[in-house]
Amino acid sequence: MKVQICAVGRLRTGPEKDLLDDYLTRFERSGRALSLGPCQMLEVEDKKGGGMSAEAELLGSIIPDGAHICALDERGKLMSSPDFAQFISTLRDDGCRDLAFVIGGADGLTPNLRNRANSRLSFGKMVWPHMLARVMLSEQLYRAASILAGSPYHRV
Template sequence: MRVHICAVGRLRTGPERALIDDYVTRFDRTGRALGLGPLVLHEVEDKKGGGMEAEAALLERAIPKGAVIVALDERGTVLSSPEFSDRIAGWRDAGRGDVACVIGGADGIAPVLRAQADVALSFGKMVWPHMLVRVMLSEQLYRAASILAGSPYHRV
């Protein structure tokens, strides 16, 4: 099952990019034997300043047809890492070909796109910078693959 992070904005070279690249590499290496991967980052940019609706249109084009859509949203459900890994395994085992994790811009995800999501996921009640959410998500995807592989990376 291919995994996609579809996000508004371009992440420049720096510590966040280095962390994401590291976790993507780890995920791909760990997930391959589990039927997970590759993990692909799709970055979209609304250069015309059309707001959340324009960003949503760009994000919709980046989401593969038929993908499970996971919206990263502060109003979403908070899951533990093992619960998140169970969800990923469930989608994979159900034969889903793609999972798209969607991260909006500074104002979040437009309601019309949020309504299309199969799952809304939150990293807690605090609001996180959307660029940092990419790092957190890529780490949690790697952690999920590690849990499914029985790796000691995740300790309870």
């Protein structure tokens, strides 16, 4: 199952990009034997200043056809790491070919894009910077693959 992280804004060189690249590389190595990955980072920029609706349109254009869309949203479902691993495993086992995680810009996602999502995921009641949310998601993808592989990375 291919994974896409569809996000607003460009992640520039720096510690967040280094962490993102590291966790995505780890995910691809761990996930390969589990039929998970590769994971592709897809970024869009609203250069014309059209706001959330323009961002939603740009995001919609990069989501693969037929993908299971999981919106990262503060109103989404809270999951433990093992629950997240099970969520990914179930999608894969049910024949999902593409899983697209959608991360909005500073103002979040439009209601239309949130409603289009098949599922919603929250990293808690706190609001996180959207650039940091990418890193957190990539780490959880790696952790999920590690859990599914029976690796000791995730300790309970």
